[in-house]
Amino acid sequence: MLYKFNFISILFAFFFVACNREKIQSNKDQGFSVETSKKVNEIGFSTDLSDDIAAYKTVVNIVRETGLSQNFLILPGDVEKVKAYIEDNERILEYNPEFMEKLQVDTNWYGISILARQIGHHLSKHELEGGIPSIEEEIKADESAGFVLFKMGASLGDAITALEIVITEDSLKQKGIAKNTRVSSLVKGWNNAKKLTADTVLNVSDSALDSLMRDNTVKKAQKPDFSFRVFLAVEKRMYYIDAEGKVYQQINSKYVPVGIKKDSYKTGFDWIFVKEGDSYGVDLKGRLWAFSSDGNFHIVGQAIKLNSK
Numbered sequence: 365m366l367y368k369f370n371f372i373s374i375l376f377a378f379f380f381v382a383c384n385r386e387k388i389q390s391n392k393d394q395g396f397s398v399e400t401s402k403k404v405n406e407i408g409f410s411t412d413l414s415d416d417i418a419a420y421k422t423v424v425n426i427v428r429e430t431g432l433s434q435n436f437l438i439l440p441g442d443v444e445k446v447k448a449y450i451e452d453n454e455r456i457l458e459y460n461p462e463f464m465e466k467l468q469v470d471t472n473w474y475g476i477s478i479l480a481r482q483i484g485h486h487l488s489k490h491e492l493e494g495g496i497p498s499i500e501e502e503i504k505a506d507e508s509a510g511f512v513l514f515k516m517g518a519s520l521g522d523a524i525t526a527l528e529i530v531i532t533e534d535s536l537k538q539k540g541i542a543k544n545t546r547v548s549s550l551v552k553g554w555n556n557a558k559k560l561t562a563d564t565v566l567n568v569s570d571s572a573l574d575s576l577m578r579d580n581t582v583k584k585a586q587k588p589d590f591s592f593r594v595f596l597a598v599e600k601r602m603y604y605i606d607a608e609g610k611v612y613q614q615i616n617s618k619y620v621p622v623g624i625k626k627d628s629y630k631t632g633f634d635w636i637f638v639k640e641g642d643s644y645g646v647d648l649k650g651r652l653w654a655f656s657s658d659g660n661f662h663i664v665g666q667a668i669k670l671n672s673k
Contacts, residue, residue, distance in 0.1 A: 417666055419464035420595065423457065426480050427487070429515035430508070436486040437600050445478055448485040449495040455486045473518045477509045477526040484508025499541055503549045510553025514561075523554050592625070594637060596644075596652065596665040603639065605667075611639055637667065 420438055427434045436448070436455035446459040459479075467475045485492060488508060490501040497505065506527065513523040527550050531543050590612075592605035604612045604619065611623035623639035633645035637652055644652040644664060652665035 417668060418468050419459060419461065420666075422464060422467055422479070423459075423483065426476070426483055426512055426516075429512050430483075430487055432487045434487075435489070436483075437597075445475075446482045447495070448482040448490075448492060448497075450492050457482060457486060473513060473522045473526040474529050476516060476518070477513060477523065478530060480509040480512035481505040481530070484512075502541060503545060506546045506549040507553035507556075510550035510555075511557040512553075514554045514557035518554075520551065520554055523550055590670055593668045593670060594652070594665060595668075596639075598654070598664045603637075605637075611637070637665075 419440070423438050424434070436457050438457050438459070440461050441447075441458035443458050443460050445463045446457065448455070448457055450456070463475065464479075466472060467479070482505070484505040484507075485497055485501060488501070488504055490497055490504070492501070509527070510523055513526070514520075518526075524547060527547060528543075531546060534541070589607060590604040591607050594603040594605065594611075595601075596603060601613065603622070604614070605625050606612065609625035610621050611625060612619040613622045614620075623637070626636040626638055626643075628635050628645065630645065632647060633653070634648050635646050637644045637646055644654050645661075646652055646667050650667040650669065651663050652667060653661045654664045
């Protein structure tokens, strides 16, 4: 009787191991990297990014106006508006989706100033101890906001009015920074952007302009005509796909091929994004999926189809 029980137990264990191997092999056959997708669990990223692409584009536009490189991760979260902080040595910009949605409706200098200020904390590499900026960091962020507001078309009056609303809200939180100090910092940033723009225009002579146009023509010829832009959240990086299905990454102002776009033969996926040996399924909404070590698929990125020229 004991022998029969042990035999059944061994048989069940063998069957369990065989099933697990079959499941792992099945997912590998689908073209989704199990090893790479372990990073999904570490980040805890399972948000539907398709609802937040507009928010991501708004942030990228502001960063572009500063002329600096993005050094933070963008995530939706349970915050009042938007908040910059550091967690596990990772810079994070967490935003309220409803707040970001309002920025898409019409020109909202108040909202833009808040967002630009929080982005400024990261781009200025502020320490943000305990998730709270110091007085010096807050004043510097006001300057960054002034710079961005000018670049995005806000008048000085618009910029100051937006800041005054922020100051009123901050006074309720007892931040204790003199209003004149904050306004002066904002005006400094606004004027710096204006001066930079004016200097750029005055320093470009006709011959220099011709040269600049020739350089841009060469650069444009060297830049592939992209069909897709892909944001991979697990890496916090952007990739580009041309009409031939080649995947590029921008490295030191150059577009370097790092992968391919493949047709999918699996139900539920429109195509496959392959990058340096790792692959992700892409559904009809452009969401990138990866098989995780917990046995489930998770959304890890978003593909955005670009308009054909």
